[in-house]
Amino acid sequence: MMLGYFGPVTSSDLARQIHAASHLTGEFVLRSGRRATEYFDKYRFEGDPVLLDSIAREMVPLVPSDTEVLAGLEMGGIPVVTALGRHTGLPCAFVRKQAKPYGTCRLAEGADIVGRRVLVVEDVVTSGGQIVLSSTELRALGADIREALCVIDRQQGGAEALAAEGIGLLSLLTTDVLRAAACA
Numbered sequence: 001m002m003l004g005y006f007g008p009v010t011s012s013d014l015a016r017q018i019h020a021a022s023h024l025t026g027e028f029v030l031r032s033g034r035r036a037t038e039y040f041d042k043y044r045f046e047g048d049p050v051l052l053d054s055i056a057r058e059m060v061p062l063v064p065s066d067t068e069v070l071a072g073l074e075m076g077g078i079p080v081v082t083a084l085g086r087h088t089g090l091p092c093a094f095v096r097k098q099a100k101p102y103g104t105c106r107l108a109e110g111a112d113i114v115g116r117r118v119l120v121v122e123d124v125v126t127s128g129g130q131i132v133l134s135s136t137e138l139r140a141l142g143a144d145i146r147e148a149l150c151v152i153d154r155q156q157g158g159a160e161a162l163a164a165e166g167i168g169l170l171s172l173l174t175t176d177v178l179r180a181a182a183c184a
Contacts, residue, residue, distance in 0.1 A: 014054055015173055015181035018152075021045050023182065032127035032156075040152055040178070042123040046079040055151055055172065056083035062149055062170045063088055068116040071095050071108065071143070073134050076123035080151060084121060093118070095134050107137055114142035125150045125169065128158035132165050152178065 022044040028036045045051050063070075063084070071093040072081025078094055085092040091111035099107040118138060120131055131148045139145055148162060153171035162169045 011058065011173075012181050012184060014058055015178050016184070017051055018045050018055070018173065019178045019182040021048060021051060023178070030126050032129055034126065034156065038175075040124055040154075040175075042076045042151070045151070046076060046123065052079060052083050053086075056080065056087050059084055059149060059151070059172050060087050062172065063090070063119060064117075064147055064170075066117050067119040069093055069111045069113055069118045069143075070121050071113065071118050071134075071138065071145075072121045073097075073130055077121045080123050081121040095120075095138065097130075097134075107141065108143075113138060116143065118143040118145050120145055120148040120167075122148060122150045124152045124154060125158035125171070126154045126156050128161035128169070131158075131162060131167065135165065135167055 022040045022042065024039045024041055025037060028039040030036055045055065067090060069092070070081045070085050070088070070090050072078045073095050074097050081092050093108040093111045093113050095108050099105050120135055122131055125131065135145045135148070145167060147168045147170055149170045151172050153159065153169060153174045155174050155176060159169040
């Protein structure tokens with residue numbers, strides 16, 4: 001149990017809240033290039049501080065116990081990792097899609113990742129493509145990455161793509177769970 005909008009809520013309550021806040025229907029092109037008729041607009045749950053806090057609190061038990069740094073991927077993983085860091089006390093790194101050519105010129109800002117056990121945090125996973133790309137770059141910089149954690153797994157091959165790279169996918173919710181909660 002956790003506290004939510006109106007007191008204690010269960011995981012199914014949280015799934016209903018996320019579905020109500022972020023589920024859209026129509027024609028959408030996903031980052032993977034795939035087309036979809038339903039979409040979970042992550043910014044709608046990430047932009048709601050009470051809902052995002054509930055999501056982060058529920059994600060805490062999914063964080064592997066040997067994690068030293070939480071790494072949020074630009075852009076949607078950043079608010080999730082920040083909220084999760086508040087609940088775990090773990091330092092956070094903010095991972096760009098590519099290092100900027102000015103300032104620190106770093107790919108990962110914030111916490112140091114070199115030689116540390118890093119959990120990659122993302123909002124929604126479809127194909128897992130951005131996690132694979134970012135994890136490859138973070139590993140090249142010295143991060144030890146074994147898992148990625150997401151709020152929603154769309155169940156469209158992301159877990160399999162990550163497994164092929166030696167990364168386990170941990171997810172708070174799946175699209176199947178969100179659909180079932182919406183119908184309950």
